Structures are given as C-alpha cells and as structure tokens.
Amino acid sequence: MSRLRTNAEHSPTELRDLADEDLMQLVRRGDAQAFEVVYERHCSAAFSLAYRMCGSRAVAEDVVQESFLSLWRSGARYDRARGSVRTWVLGIVHNRAIDSLRRSVVHDRRRASDEGIEERFEARERTEVEVGRLAESAEIRQALTMLPAEQSRVIELAYFGGFTQSEIATMIDTPIGTVKGRMRLGLEKMRAQLGGLREVMP
Amino acid sequence: MTTETCPRIDDAASYVLRAIPDGEWEGYAAHVSGCPVCAAKIDELSFVADALLSGVPQLSAPPEIRARVMSVVNAEAELLSAAGAMADRPVHRARSRRLSLQWLRPWPAAVLAASLLALGIGGGALLTGGGSGEPAARAITCAQAPGDASCQMRIAGDSAKLVVAGLKAPPRGRIYQVWLVRAEGAAPEPTEALFSVRNGRASVDVPGNLDGVRQVLVTHEPLGGSEVPTRQPIIAARMS
Numbered sequence: 001m002s003r004l005r006t007n008a009e010h011s012p013t014e015l016r017d018l019a020d021e022d023l024m025q026l027v028r029r030g031d032a033q034a035f036e037v038v039y040e041r042h043c044s045a046a047f048s049l050a051y052r053m054c055g056s057r058a059v060a061e062d063v064v065q066e067s068f069l070s071l072w073r074s075g076a077r078y079d080r081a082r083g084s085v086r087t088w089v090l091g092i093v094h095n096r097a098i099d100s101l102r103r104s105v106v107h108d109r110r111r112a113s114d115e116g117i118e119e120r121f122e123a124r125e126r127t128e129v130e131v132g133r134l135a136e137s138a139e140i141r142q143a144l145t146m147l148p149a150e151q152s153r154v155i156e157l158a159y160f161g162g163f164t165q166s167e168i169a170t171m172i173d174t175p176i177g178t179v180k181g182r183m184r185l186g187l188e189k190m191r192a193q194l195g196g197l198r199e200v201m202p
Numbered sequence: 203m204t205t206e207t208c209p210r211i212d213d214a215a216s217y218v219l220r221a222i223p224d225g226e227w228e229g230y231a232a233h234v235s236g237c238p239v240c241a242a243k244i245d246e247l248s249f250v251a252d253a254l255l256s257g258v259p260q261l262s263a264p265p266e267i268r269a270r271v272m273s274v275v276n277a278e279a280e281l282l283s284a285a286g287a288m289a290d291r292p293v294h295r296a297r298s299r300r301l302s303l304q305w306l307r308p309w310p311a312a313v314l315a316a317s318l319l320a321l322g323i324g325g326g327a328l329l330t331g332g333g334s335g336e337p338a339a340r341a342i343t344c345a346q347a348p349g350d351a352s353c354q355m356r357i358a359g360d361s362a363k364l365v366v367a368g369l370k371a372p373p374r375g376r377i378y379q380v381w382l383v384r385a386e387g388a389a390p391e392p393t394e395a396l397f398s399v400r401n402g403r404a405s406v407d408v409p410g411n412l413d414g415v416r417q418v419l420v421t422h423e424p425l426g427g428s429e430v431p432t433r434q435p436i437i438a439a440r441m442s
Contacts, residue, residue, distance in 0.1 A: 035275055035279075073394065159254055
C-alpha cells in the first residue's frame with residue numbers, strides 16, 4: 001500500500017509522523033489536515049521572520065497569513081530538489097514581507113518594535129526538533145553579529161529591511177560599490193563560519 | 203579553487219540578498235546566465251541567505267493567525283472536495299477581513315491603463331479551423347512581449363492556453379501569474395495560473411470562465427501569486 005493515501009485517510013497522529021515533503025504531496029491534493037501540520041511546524045519561524053522584517057505585529061500577521069494561504073494554493077509548485085519545505089515557506093514569507101515593505105506608503109521602514117511583543121510571544125522549547133532549531137537560529141544570529149559592523153549593517157538593511165543597494169548607499173552615505181563589496185565579504189565570512197550547518201540544515 | 207574573476211562578482215551578494223532593484227535585476231540575470239564565476243558565487247552565497255531566514259529571534263506565532271488561515275483553508279478544501287477530483291482550486295476565494303484590508307492598495311487603474319497602452323496590445327486572430335465537430339480553435343498573437351519573447355493565446359471552445367517562447371525566467375523568488383480583465387478600466391482578476399519557464403518556454407492553461415474577458419495579462423509576482431498585481435504586465439493579449 002502506498003504510504004500516502006488519499007485525503008482524510010490519515011489520522012492526525014499519522015500525519016504528524018510524515019516528513020514535510022510527504023505532507024506537501026497531500027497538500028497538493030487539497031488535504032487541509034496535512035496543511036495544518038505544515039502550518040504548525042513552520043508558523044512560528046514564519047511569524048518570527050515577518051515580525052523581524054516588518055516590526056509590527058499586525059503587518060507580520062498579515063504577511064504570515066497571506067504566505068500560508070499562498071502555500072496552500074500553490075502547493076503543486078513546491079520542488080523538493082530546490083530545498084526544504086521550511087526554506088520554501090520562509091522564502092515566501094521573505095518575499096511577501098519585502099513586497100509589503102516596498103509598497104509601504106510611509107517610507108519609514110525602520111524597525112519599530114511593538115512594545116513587549118518579544119516577551120509575550122517568546123518561542124517555547126517544546127520538542128527536540130524545536131530546541132535544535134532554536135539553537136541553529138542562535139548560531140546563525142551569532143555568525144551575523146560577529147561580522148564587522150559595517151558588513152552586518154548592509155546585510156541587515158538589505159535582507160531584513162527590504163532596501164535596495166542604492167537606497168542603502170544613500171542611507172549610509174557610502175559608494176554603492178563599497179556597499180556591494182561589504183555585502184559579499186560579510187556573506188562569505190558567514191558562509192565560512194556556518195559551513196558545518198550546511199550538513200545538518202533540512 | 204578557481205582563479206577566474208568577474209568585475210560584477212559583488213552583485214552576486216546583492217542578488218541573493220534581493221538588494222538589486224527590479225529594473226536592474228534582469229540585466230544582471232542575463233549576465234549570470236553567461237558568467238560561470240557569478241553563477242558559482244550565487245550558488246555559494248545562497249546557502250547563507252537561506253540560513254539567514256532562520257536566524258532571527260524566534261517567537262511563537264499568535265494563535266489567531268492559525269484560526270484565520272484554517273478557516274479559509276477548510277472552506278476551500280470543502281469546495282474542492284465538493285467539486286470533484288478534476289476540479290481546479292477555486293478562483294474566487296473566501297476572504298477574511300484582514301486579507302481584504304491588506305489588499306486595499308490596488309494597483310492604480312491609471313497605471314494599468316497606461317501600461318496596456320504602452321504595451322501596444324493587439325495582434326490578429328487566426329482561425330485554425332476545427333473539423334470532426336470539434337470547436338474551432340483560434341490563436342491570438344500578443345503584439346508585444348518582453349525582449350525576443352513571443353506569445354499566443356490558443357482558444358478552443360471554453361478552454362484557453364497561453365503559449366510563450368523566448369521568455370526569461372522570472373526574478374528570483376517570483377513567479378509569473380496570469381490575470382483576466384473583464385472590462386476596460388476594471389481591476390485585473392487573479393487566476394491560479396502561475397508559471398515559470400523551461401528553456402524560455404511555457405504552455406499554461408488559463409483557468410476560469412473566459413466569457414466576457416477583454417484581456418489576458420501576465421505579471422511576475424511573489425511565489426504563491428498575488429490578489430492584486432504588484433508589477434506592470436509584461437505580456438498582454440486582447441481577447442475581443
């Protein structure tokens with residue numbers, strides 16, 4: 001018997017035992033329960049990324065909601081050869097957040113943290129997998145903070161702020177070539193530092 | 203280790219960080235397609251960009267999002283199930299209040315109208331005949347498409363297919379989306395037809411009821427598509 005049966009033939013427990021990639025096959029067939037398991041696994045990482053980029057709980061919620069609905073409606077386009085489901089989900093969130101930032105009428109994209117949200121929604125360590133992911137996340141953040149400040153700044157402005165290279169050059173009053181060079185040097189250093197992570201990242 | 207270099211190698215970092223403006227992205231993408239040095243650097247740095255997505259302070263998602271998402275998903279799954287296995291996902295979808303609010307920034311109609319004029323939409327309708335009682339097929343050629351690309355709408359009975367050739371892949375993290383315009387000046391209606399290209403080619407079934415459709419548009423959108431176009435159309439075909 002095929003491991004993946006038709007819709008609604010898996011118990012919730014069975015679904016939770018399936019790998020993300022197998023769940024996505026069910027999502028592609030319109031299985032809402034399988035989708036819910038995918039949501040459970042990745043919603044916090046998605047919200048964390050959206051909140052880091054948008055700096056507002058309401059906007060982050062919109063970005064996450066729209067991203068997961070996109071995932072639900074576009075499950076057929078997930079290609080496991082191009083990376084994990086988690087990376088795919090976060091890529092969708094990242095794109096949505098950047099589009100939201102760049103559409104913003106008020107061109108003030110400086111992070112304006114909702115008061116106390118970090119405390120209210122601090123991630124809980126519930127499973128071994130989640131503990132591992134928190135440690136992995138901390139390792140990546142550590143690699144970023146260990147960069148020279150001028151390199152980490154341009155990376156953060158671009159990737160989490162949604163600014164283009166020319167906007168960053170103007171913002172920090174630095175030639176655009178220097179901005180691009182700092183981005184490359186910073187990413188290369190991070191790659192050297194996170195090399196071991198490449199073996200374990202899903 | 204290669205000793206080759208390229209004067210545009212720093213752009214590889216901007217590329218993976220999405221810091222290249224949309225207007226300049228295509229130029230660099232064209233360069234990368236013929237530059238193994240930049241292509242290798244992008245491959246090398248993409249891992250870091252992917253890792254950075256997880257490298258933010260981790261929070262728990264507010265439970266309200268789950269309720270909103272699952273109410274839409276369950277409703278659509280029910281519709282899909284009721285429609286049968288051959289049905290496509292519904293085009294007109296249940297919308298939550300928050301979603302509606304988010305998309306209350308439509309693409310300005312004036313910009314859309316100007317874009318359509320600029321594209322010089324036109325093209326001839328070619329009757330290709332239909333024997334054996336089959337509906338006559340006709341092909342509508344888009345007058346303009348980006349670069350050297352060509353495109354046609356091929357229509358037979360109630361079904362329509364968009365066929366493109368020579369089209370560049372969409373920017374990283376984006377996908378082409380087909381839109382329907384039912385009246386002059388009306389907002390484009392999203393479809394579930396999302397596609398990329400292989401060797402510059404794609405053949406895409408255009409879903410939904412085409413009765414009364416005036417134009418078919420293509421834009422590139424974030425993965426998963428959009429409810430309102432976020433970019434100007436790159437392809438347009440006039441249906442009537």
